[in-house]
Amino acid sequence: SAVISQKPSRDICQRGTSLTIQCQVDSQVTMMFWYRQQPGQSLTLIATANQGSEATYESGFVIDKFPISRPNLTFSTLTVSNMSPEDSSIYLCSVVQGWGNTIYFGEGSWLTVV
Amino acid sequence: DQQVKQNSPSLSVQEGRISILNCDYTNSMFDYFLWYKKYPAEGPTFLISISSIKDKNEDGRFTVFLNKSAKHLSLHIVPSQPGDSAVYFCAASPGGSQGNLIFGKGTKLSVKP
Numbered sequence: 001s002a003v004i005s006q007k008p009s010r011d012i013c014q015r016g017t018s019l020t021i022q023c024q025v026d027s028q029v030t031m032m033f034w035y036r037q038q039p040g041q042s043l044t045l046i047a048t049a050n051q052g053s054e055a056t057y058e059s060g061f062v063i064d065k066f067p068i069s070r071p072n073l074t075f076s077t078l079t080v081s082n083m084s085p086e087d088s089s090i091y092l093c094s095v096v097q098g099w100g101n102t103i104y105f106g107e108g109s110w111l112t113v114v
Numbered sequence: 115d116q117q118v119k120q121n122s123p124s125l126s127v128q129e130g131r132i133s134i135l136n137c138d139y140t141n142s143m144f145d146y147f148l149w150y151k152k153y154p155a156e157g158p159t160f161l162i163s164i165s166s167i168k169d170k171n172e173d174g175r176f177t178v179f180l181n182k183s184a185k186h187l188s189l190h191i192v193p194s195q196p197g198d199s200a201v202y203f204c205a206a207s208p209g210g211s212q213g214n215l216i217f218g219k220g221t222k223l224s225v226k227p
Contacts, residue, residue: 001160004157031212031213033213033214041219042116042203042217042218042219042220043203043215043217044217048213048214092157092158094213096212096213101146101148101207101212102160103148103160103205103213103215105150105157105159106157107156108156108157
């Protein structure tokens with residue numbers, strides 16, 4: 001499976017600020033996805049990062065809050081804008097590889113908003 | 115309303131015994147099911163999957179069973195080892211929607227030596 005690296009792995013952020021998370025994959029992939037896991041909750045898809053076009057957002061997530069870039073087939077960024085304590089989560093970059101709809105995840109970026 | 119439910123938040127088993135983790139789903143359009151394992155401070159790791167056209171898939175110590183009529187799947191780990199202690203997530207894929215998996219809330223498995 002692809003090796004997926006995320007930066008930062010962990011950060012403590014001030015309320016009202018924005019943070020950009022980077023995701024690097026060691027092979028070219030068509031589709032990259034950003035998930036979130038809030039404390040005690042399941043993983044939820046935020047958006048699909050499309051190369052060469054705007055990201056596709058799931059219900060409840062908007063571009064102004066979570067702008068995404070996908071400049072090439074191995075890299076994507078997710079920005080969490082104007083953060084509040086409710087944004088304290090693990091943010092996970094992921095890709096689909098192989099047969100079926102098997103998703104592989106990065107290590108995650110653990111954000112705490114104070 | 116949760117479409118994928120893991121009703122047991124935790125499970126404790128003795129080393130060497132069988133661990134059975136359960137998952138229920140509500141959407142009959144799900145056609146692919148997966149199990150992930152997650153250690154603290156790490157991302158989820160893919161464990162095993164099963165297509166809706168099968169009722170069993172086995173990979174070493176891990177077997178996933180699918181009962182479509184009951185909308186239920188289970189993960190069997192045998193024999194359980196202390197290194198299996200982690201949170202296990204069940205996930206389901208709506209047909210035709212690549213990358214969008216619906217996850218349960220997870221079950222924390224503790225395997226005691």
